[in-house]
Amino acid sequence: MTGWTTDRIPDQHGRIAVVTGANSGLGLVTATELARHGAHVVLAVRNTAAGQEAARRVGGDVEVRELDLARLDSVRAFAAKLAADHPVIDLLVNNAGVVLLGPRRTTADGFELHLGTNMLGHFALTGLLLGNLAAAAQPRVVSLSSITHKNAHLDFDDLMFERDYRAAPAYGRSKLATTIFAVELDRRLRAAGSPIISTLAHPGITRTNLTPRAWEHRGRFGQAIARLGLLVTQPVERGALPQLCAATDPGVRGGQFFGPSGRWEMRGPVTEARLSREAADPAAGRRLWAAAGELTGVSYL
Template sequence: MVLNDEEYVMSGNWTEQHIPDQHGRVAIVTGANTGLGFETARMLAERGAGVVLAVRDIDKGRQAAARITGDVTVQALDLTSLDSIRSAAADLRAAHPRIDLLINNAGVMYTPRQSTADGFELQFGTNHLGHFALTGLLLDRILPVPGSRIVTVSSTGHRIQAAIHFDDLQWERSYSRVRAYGQSKLANLLFTYELQRRLASHGATVAVAAHPGVSNTELMRNTPAALRLPVTWLAPLLTQKAEMGALPTLRAATDLAVTGGQYYGPGDRLEIRGYPKLVTSSPDSHDDAVQQRLWAVSEELTGVTFPLGLAER
């Protein structure tokens, strides 16, 4: 049976129809030209938000913007370059005196060993350090805004062979694309929880995390060869469309019941697919000492400090 929009709302499942009116709000979505980011931006714009597609490829960003109904602009942002991040942040600050939503969505997955322009391992540099730097550089535009949120997209991969390898963060001695991805996604959660702790005394802004389950997007293109065929066969059974995968992020960004430090993902038992609900992350992601250490290292590596005092634990 296919439900219409009203019946979806009545069913108790959180859907696109639950997104509150977003008129007057400014949302920045990284990696918004395709997949989860595109669907996130599209739904926010259709609810009235002014949405900035922060993307590496401007031409693809403009093509994406043309497919969205609403107030949509495009901003060049290459998360593999601190210079690009600083330039994008300067542009965004000049264009937007206030920012209501920063959605740290862009990411890479299971890439071969590569380095960013600044010498960081590509997955850690893009997924964590790039978003850490962008958030810090935009934070003073977010902090004064009532109801503002910073949403960072993690993954169930934060549980798979995942740890923060402080003795070899850039995987220079050895490299596992799966473990490196797990490190970057665990870092997303450690960052969110530590950021929320630091934001707590400032009142207006909260930090929240989300994950899309297993969604059928271009992110899967670097799946290791040994897994590619099984993944292709099982994809119709295990994956969901990008518009469903974006719902946990949208709930984290817009649901009025959300509080800081929460984590949203798909609602089925394995968190692979389904409507979004509050979920839990691994015990490693809640390690206070690792959160603080990663924060300090991230500030050192990026040269970005946040305009927040360090609250006592």
């Protein structure tokens, strides 16, 4: 896939694509390219006013729907209405995420905010839309990982990071959990003989609005860190290429993982990326799947 660009996106007319967190950053670029190539794109956003502004920027055949991944009641309501309105869904891009470097925070359901939003919300959403995806001809689920997953480790005795909380490791754990989920989803889909494929991507080190938000609690020091980040990050248009490749390239197989090809996978053209040992471990996949089903109340496969 090295050298992959948006010119290789095939015609998307007739396809329904759902992109979470589509009002800015990677999600906005992803939604824009899918719409530009003809897809009907559902912008699944927490802030619908921002979503409407994004829809104007995206153009094409789009709709805005409210989804707060930090609230399971919102996930259920969104999925129920979407499933009723769109019996067939071709593509789900689990793009939305949070990264906060302040004190520990929780979702409305009491989950540690990173894990609850980045992984558990998407786990539930995917399960609730699985029937609609299975009705499509060539359905895909794309999950957004991060290079931070490579240095993370899940503590199944403290998934919510209630002991010795540190924000950066909490974010890394949430991205490891997301990666484990996507790999385990692929295993289970293949075992069930499902037409759906589960793929993964990460953007390397990319210039999005998440970085300045993460440091805003540190005042001027945080602003300086955010400005420094501009020097080492790649543009969001390039960072979105791995997930667009995972979402649209006809040659993609279930379980494949895409990211930048440069040093330490930080920047550069798209290539197949490497999973950490824990992310690829079937035992970790089974254990996380069981925990996620119990925590969210959404069981599938």
